[in-house]
Amino acid sequence: MLGRNEEAMERQVKGRVWLNKLMMAVFFTAxxxxxxxxxxxxxxxxxxxxxxLSWDYITSFPAPYPEEAGIWAGLIGSIMLMVIIAxxxxxxxxxxxxxxxxxxxNNKLTEFIRINIQNLAGVPSIVFGLLGLTFFVYMFxxxxxxxxxxxxxxxxxxxxxxxxAQESIRSVPNELREASLGMGASKWQTxxxxxxxxxxxxxxxxxxxxxxxxxxxxxxxxIVGAATAIYTLPDSLLSKYTVMPIQIYNWTGRPQxxxxxxxxxxxxxxxxxxxxxxxxxxxxxxxxxxxL
Amino acid sequence: MDKLLxxxxxxxxxxxLIEEKKQKKGIAKRLEKVIPVFLFLCASVSxxxxxxxxxxxxxxxxxxFSEVNIFQFYTSTNWSPWTGEFGVAPLIGGxxxxxxxxxxxxxxxxxxxxxxxxxxxxxxxxxIIKPVLEILAGIPTVVYGFFALTFVTPILQSxxxxxxxxxxxxxxxxxxxxxxxxxxxxxEDAMNSVPNSLREGxxxxxxxxxxxxxKVVLPAALxxxxxxxxxxxxxxxxxxxxxxIAxxxxxNLTLDPTQSIQSxxxxxxxxxxxxTTFGSTIYYSLYAVGITLFVFTLLMNLLSQYxxxxxxxxx
Numbered sequence: 001m002l003g004r005n006e007e008a009m010e011r012q013v014k015g016r017v018w019l020n021k022l023m024m025a026v027f028f029t030a031x032x033x034x035x036x037x038x039x040x041x042x043x044x045x046x047x048x049x050x051x052x053l054s055w056d057y058i059t060s061f062p063a064p065y066p067e068e069a070g071i072w073a074g075l076i077g078s079i080m081l082m083v084i085i086a087x088x089x090x091x092x093x094x095x096x097x098x099x100x101x102x103x104x105x106n107n108k109l110t111e112f113i114r115i116n117i118q119n120l121a122g123v124p125s126i127v128f129g130l131l132g133l134t135f136f137v138y139m140f141x142x143x144x145x146x147x148x149x150x151x152x153x154x155x156x157x158x159x160x161x162x163x164x165a166q167e168s169i170r171s172v173p174n175e176l177r178e179a180s181l182g183m184g185a186s187k188w189q190t191x192x193x194x195x196x197x198x199x200x201x202x203x204x205x206x207x208x209x210x211x212x213x214x215x216x217x218x219x220x221x222x223i224v225g226a227a228t229a230i231y232t233l234p235d236s237l238l239s240k241y242t243v244m245p246i247q248i249y250n251w252t253g254r255p256q257x258x259x260x261x262x263x264x265x266x267x268x269x270x271x272x273x274x275x276x277x278x279x280x281x282x283x284x285x286x287x288x289x290x291x292l
Numbered sequence: 293m294d295k296l297l298x299x300x301x302x303x304x305x306x307x308x309l310i311e312e313k314k315q316k317k318g319i320a321k322r323l324e325k326v327i328p329v330f331l332f333l334c335a336s337v338s339x340x341x342x343x344x345x346x347x348x349x350x351x352x353x354x355x356x357f358s359e360v361n362i363f364q365f366y367t368s369t370n371w372s373p374w375t376g377e378f379g380v381a382p383l384i385g386g387x388x389x390x391x392x393x394x395x396x397x398x399x400x401x402x403x404x405x406x407x408x409x410x411x412x413x414x415x416x417x418x419x420i421i422k423p424v425l426e427i428l429a430g431i432p433t434v435v436y437g438f439f440a441l442t443f444v445t446p447i448l449q450s451x452x453x454x455x456x457x458x459x460x461x462x463x464x465x466x467x468x469x470x471x472x473x474x475x476x477x478x479x480e481d482a483m484n485s486v487p488n489s490l491r492e493g494x495x496x497x498x499x500x501x502x503x504x505x506x507k508v509v510l511p512a513a514l515x516x517x518x519x520x521x522x523x524x525x526x527x528x529x530x531x532x533x534x535x536x537i538a539x540x541x542x543x544n545l546t547l548d549p550t551q552s553i554q555s556x557x558x559x560x561x562x563x564x565x566x567x568t569t570f571g572s573t574i575y576y577s578l579y580a581v582g583i584t585l586f587v588f589t590l591l592m593n594l595l596s597q598y599x600x601x602x603x604x605x606x607x
Contacts, residue, residue, distance in 0.1 A: 024502075028408055030404030031425070033401055034428055034472045034473070037428070038427060040443070041431070041443075044442075044443050045438075048442075095334030096335040098331055099332055099334065099335040113335055113336075113338065116339050120342060126532045126585075128345075129564070130349065130560070133564075155337075158337070159338065186320060186324055187324060188324050213430070216431070216433070216434070216435075219560075219561060222564055223564045248434050252438050252441065252537055263438055267438060274430065274432075
């Protein structure tokens, strides 16, 4: 009697252990599917695009023939757009974060601003495009120009920068604040000379991550009128402009097979720029991580 | 020392210094009062953005609904704006079809990845896999669109022969892959915050790792997991470029994923790149579709926040 029970129990335990091992394999496979997809994507883009990627491709304007087309206008446009976004979004974003973390009273208005920023982060980017179209393109009369695109994108990435800046301000230990105030520094002196320098690496990392999101965005820029074909570089805030994702989108939509390779080459350039930005962000993080 | 202090010049200098110091203090004091005001103005930009979005969408939609019956807009099933037929159902249907396919891909894969990373993987493995998985979320959506159109669709066509070049299936699958990291990352955070004492209690009773996951960790982290799923669904609803590139531009009220469809976002892109003149009915229809999309995603975001706040487990 006892023996049979023990046998059944042993079988049951073995079954449970076996099931555990089986599910572990399933979980591992599921994790790998995402990674395999990523690998396939990169492999595919590289094999398609590498043949068309050359110095000529990087420094050429769009052209009616695939062999002559290049991404120069998009590359420079993307970089200029990023400068505008950085200036506006970082200034406003960091100031918002300082206000919320250091000055804001604990009341309904502050709570409302916090919830509002959270919700803004969940608004689809194309809705920001409609916002930019109404306000910047038509109401302020900027038109389909670089500045309108930059301002639209600055509002889009603002929540990301605010949240990153808030977190890095919060991670500055309170002892530093108390020491500074205790030595007679005023509140603003403490913020400007103690807290901001200490929070700078975190803010920089957050900013670069936000910018790398902005550089890949296509939809809002289509709405606020980034051009698809442009043969001059933007020379002022009110120039016409294009960006890399728009060029890629434009090439993707063409029926001839060759344009797919041109688009893939553009994607390689875009991914290289993204990779470089992320490398900088990781570099900053690693360099400053130990100090606090 | 004595000599220096008694000499006239020095005495004068000290007083001047005191004066200067007082003046500086005055400026500094004013600065202390001005700066918070300036910072508050910066903080109000985000509120103004929301107000601006609501104002834009509402004003232009009202313009649209003065020309098109709002009841017809939401009940008619025919969307062909260039011939004056405005029934938004096919666009909503297209959006939901894409979202459904994406959810079916992202929720199981994302959850299983989260379970693996949080409960099975060693620290070293997690430190490698998690950031690599998050790269998926950082890839521009136009790249995903290109990949769906030129790689995923041809592969699907090899075993679904009557699949069109533009179809909801390919777009939905790729949107799903795009939001995997969102489900995985946020769910993993939720599982990580389940205290180890709960796990150890279950292990002490002889539970296997799988039983701990299913009976302890998942129930304890449920609110965080559900919130992450809702948030990912919201992202799929608002996704634009993948759908625009890979799913085509055929407003189609169908549940058949092999068909070409058009989502709300894809219509906005199509109309904005076409010859839509400012002030025309189609121009205004952009905003009517926009506000519908906005309401969908806003509800999802509020739901996600509500779930994670309301059902948060306290230990």
